[in-house]
Amino acid sequence: MLSSLRLPIPIYCSNSSNNNNNSLISPRQNRRLIRNQTPGFPNRLLATTNEYVEVKEYETTEQLPEGLQAEAMPRHVAVIMDGNGRWAKQRGLAPSAGHEEGVRSLRAIMELCGKWGIKVLTVFAFSTDNWIRPRVEVDFLMSLFQKVLESEMEKFKREGIRVSIIGDSSKLSPSLQKLINHIEETTKNNSRLHLMVAVSYSGKYDVVQACKAIAAQAKDGLIQLEDINESLIEQELETNCAEYPSPDLLIRTSGELRISNFLLWQVAYTELFFAEALWPDFGEAEFIEALTSFQQRKRRFGART
Template sequence: MDLRDSIDKNNIPKHIAIIMDGNGRWAKQHGEDRIFGHHEGVNSVREIVEACGEVGVKYLTLYAFSTENWNRPKEEVDALMELLVSTISLEAQNLHKKGVRMQVIGDTASLPASCQKELQESIDLTANNTTVTLILALSYSSKWEITEAVKKIAAQVEKGELKINEITSRLLDENMNTKDFPDPELMIRTSGENRISNFLLWQLAYAEFYFTEVLWPDFRKQEFYKAIISYQNRERRFGKTSEQISNN
């Protein structure tokens, strides 16, 4: 049975964020080195982006590389950067044909020049697409993002352009990397880890969380549909009571 048939098309999360975890463990289980798992994980990315287009998810954010990942062994980091560049280069045209718009959040200035170049070219190529917006979180951490937002606001206060009592949560929103995107309604993490690892801490305030034991290279369309169905079976109250939600 295709689980897609069980999805309520009138209750699709507009924005889904995913922590793609388990590539290294998957590779180890298959007797390969860690980078082999990352290569296989690209196939899952391709399939989940396609699934978003099929069911109507408009925004997909993938936690591709955190600021903490720079602390991994140099060989793995170098291999990941090479994989990132080659994947973006190879996939850009395919994403463009499917109407996918590519965007990026994070400290992109810290990425290799070749990576920055491929990213910008892909962003420019897909700028007018509207089917799905694919947001790659690269050299990203939420603490870094929030800190940078506070610095921007503090600079405005220092210049006399902004008063302290004018600082609101909306102003914080407007100074985040994610200012052009709606907050995620659903956050998925693969591989059985039950934490969010410095990912979109501000934006996930009212998101539903879905944790699965499935390792990322094995997370394909049917697993994705399970997450959406789980989301649809939850009551989202945003601080209200069930009765208030029902009456609305």
Template sequence: MGLLRPELMPRHVAVIMDGNRRWAVQRGLATGQGHEAGARGLVELAQLCFKRGIHTLSAFAFSTENWGRPHGEVNCLMFLFEKYLKLKIPFFQRERIRISVIGDVTKIPESLLRTIRGIEESTRIYSTKHIIIAIDYSGRYDISQACKRIVRKAKGGSIQMEDVDEDMIEKELLTKCTEFPNPDLLIRTSGEQRISNFYLWQSAYTEFFFSPVLWPDFGEDDFVEALISYQQRDRRFGQRA
């Protein structure tokens, strides 16, 4: 704990929460129990982040590709999202945590969408702690929808081709909801070493940490290990030291 330097903390941490199913299989549990353990782990990690002054936590909860999973597992995940969002509303309000959900929400169940809209509205006023949950999210979709929005503005005459730059694109990405649109550190658990279509634009200069630990087992010691690794890196952003 003493090895961490507060002034070098990342402002925005993103996590790919991988390993819930394997965790359940190893224990002879149902897949849904693994995902439920994973949901609890996200809340615990958020508390660890905010305790250390990390302003924003992003979680890749459900990718666009996850629709291809068994129907029962998908329904279980949608149920868990709604259950935990409702269950944690008092916690989010008490701790003054803003909740945002990003992704293509057009295919998610109507009851979950109503819950999302309600919790986003009720926590919008909070500014010092922010959890972003990516549901039906795809980095490619994020970039393409940003391009479409810019094209519509150009057709409407509000912008010219010369106005389009990186700053404009970033303002059209789904992460425009946060003060820090680009994560400083991205953690993926379970030993996989890829980003699986998550934050393709936003992670251009993100530091990566790959942990062999399955997501439900990823605890404070593992998080500290990731933070220590991050703080030991020389972030040059493509420039010479």
């Protein structure tokens, strides 16, 4: 079964002061343009993006590992991929080796999500706080990120993976911003798995940028004070590009017991799982353990049972 609404996503916009020059639209601005240019799209109070993003339903899911139940699988899994540096240090390697090994783990978890019917996977790749790390490490991480996006493009298209990059893209290089726009445009109609990669992201940043967007609407007279509610805020959060914006399950690796400023609004009712394994060592067995733990819990959402 397939329902679709296709939209053009502009990558460049004309500079009004000089028609011969083009200025790059940030990925965040690009997603906002999609919403604003959609015929009949309301100015406010839209809970999800389903009205303007093509949705494909894949009706077959590969057999789940023993003990996991298809009807109890999380729709959205978020992961704080922690421990790359420690993994490398334990082996006497440079931090870059740990990050490269972490990419292999991400590929494996993406494949399992697609096989087992998980619809959204959000991974914390680079925090706004990580910009204070040594310049050589930051430059390597940005280079690795760009390299992975370029090398995985055909796989994303072939395997039905939609990619969205969330975070403060203004701090990224123009070439990386252009690549992000391109990959989001190229994969926007895929829906076997929606991969959201948080880069230059923090939960506090997300809430602040949502508040600024709402304040701008109020200033322009598009909304009134009484219109501001949870639904309106959620529309402006960066995860609103997903069919299921809030994670059902958040996994953090490396044994650390904190969420480190990640998806602060969205994890209000998320189940948390803390794995001892460092991210490069996190594989199928560890993922099954996390999913099994999730399926054994009773989610109440504030109600009594």
